[in-house]
Amino acid sequence: MGRSPCCEKEHMNKGAWTKEEDERLVSYIKSHGEGCWRSLPRAAGLLRCGKSCRLRWINYLRPDLKRGNFTHDEDELIVKLHSLLGNKWSLIAARLPGRTDNEIKNYWNTHIKRKLLSKGIDPATHRAINEAKNSDLKKKEDQIVKDVSFGSKFEKTEKSRDQKQNKHIRNGLVCKEERVVVEENICPDLNLELRISPPWQNQSHDPYTASRFYMENGMECSSETVKCQTEDSSSISYSSIDISSSNVGYDFLGLKTRILDFRSLEMK
DNA sequence: AATACCCGCAACCGCCGTGAC
DNA sequence: CGTCACGGCGGTTGCGGGTAT
Numbered sequence: 001m002g003r004s005p006c007c008e009k010e011h012m013n014k015g016a017w018t019k020e021e022d023e024r025l026v027s028y029i030k031s032h033g034e035g036c037w038r039s040l041p042r043a044a045g046l047l048r049c050g051k052s053c054r055l056r057w058i059n060y061l062r063p064d065l066k067r068g069n070f071t072h073d074e075d076e077l078i079v080k081l082h083s084l085l086g087n088k089w090s091l092i093a094a095r096l097p098g099r100t101d102n103e104i105k106n107y108w109n110t111h112i113k114r115k116l117l118s119k120g121i122d123p124a125t126h127r128a129i130n131e132a133k134n135s136d137l138k139k140k141e142d143q144i145v146k147d148v149s150f151g152s153k154f155e156k157t158e159k160s161r162d163q164k165q166n167k168h169i170r171n172g173l174v175c176k177e178e179r180v181v182v183e184e185n186i187c188p189d190l191n192l193e194l195r196i197s198p199p200w201q202n203q204s205h206d207p208y209t210a211s212r213f214y215m216e217n218g219m220e221c222s223s224e225t226v227k228c229q230t231e232d233s234s235s236i237s238y239s240s241i242d243i244s245s246s247n248v249g250y251d252f253l254g255l256k257t258r259i260l261d262f263r264s265l266e267m268k
Numbered sequence: 269a270a271t272a273c274c275c276g277c278a279a280c281c282g283c284c285g286t287g288a289c
Numbered sequence: 290c291g292t293c294a295c296g297g298c299g300g301t302t303g304c305g306g307g308t309a310t
Contacts, residue, residue, distance in 0.1 A: 016278075038295065055279065090298060106277055
């Protein structure tokens with residue numbers, strides 16, 4: 001049995017939004033807030049699917065959108081983030097205030113891809129096209145780079161182990177502690193730390209989970225997940241844990257930090 | 269001026285993860 | 290534990306404007 005459709009499509013408007021529809025949607029969200037997208041269209045008097053309303057709001061009507069051309073800095077940041085995250089547009093977008101995942105995805109496909117290709121760089125691997133073609137190692141590296149991204153082998157491994165891990169609940173959050181060392185054993189020169197934590201405003205003393213990926217030349221060599229206690233909010237999180245002895249001032253993506261804190265990737 | 273073609277972007281589609289029941 | 294509703298995400302489509310012929 002298939003899933004029922006999210007809305008009665010035959011009675012819905014499709015295609016470009018009219019000015020009146022935009023106004024209805026904006027005015028409804030201003031007075032009632034975001035959320036309950038399924039019921040929103042009816043409540044707002046719109047003949048649109050809830051998903052369509054959500055997309056229209058997020059990608060076009062939200063007041064904090066920047067719009068306009070991408071700057072050179074944004075260009076570079078997108079390329080760097082894409083080389084690490086792959087097609088995780090929402091994560092990339094979270095690093096660019098005022099930009100949406102859809103906008104970045106379109107920009108990537110229409111501008112950046114072409115620009116990289118014209119420079120002889122494979123946009124999928126971020127390596128020179130010639131280099132990328134002729135080595136078995138490349139396949140292996142591609143796999144590993146994908147793994148560092150967030151649809152990762154590591155993530156899946158972790159998930160499948162979840163049931164065996166000791167867990168405890170605190171403030172409705174599942175907390176766990178584990179340490180994983182992935183088999184690729186190459187010396188690190190990049191630490192990419194992923195932290196999964198409670199909402200920013202509530203986290204001053206709550207534990208959170210941190211995952212760290214070590215990389216060299218695109219090769220992941222180990223990763224770890226540890227349960228951490230957040231420090232005082234005044235010291236933010238960049239220096240909270242120091243597992244690696246080789247943790248030497250890495251200028252990650254020009255962000256002047258050796259650790260990437262994904263809490264700061266939340267959409268503002 | 270008319271037509272064909274190209275390109276960018278908004279919107280849609282379908283899948284997935286998660287939480288409620 | 291299975292089912293369902295829902296939100297979110299990434300891939301794809303197709304319209305409309307711009308450019309070339």
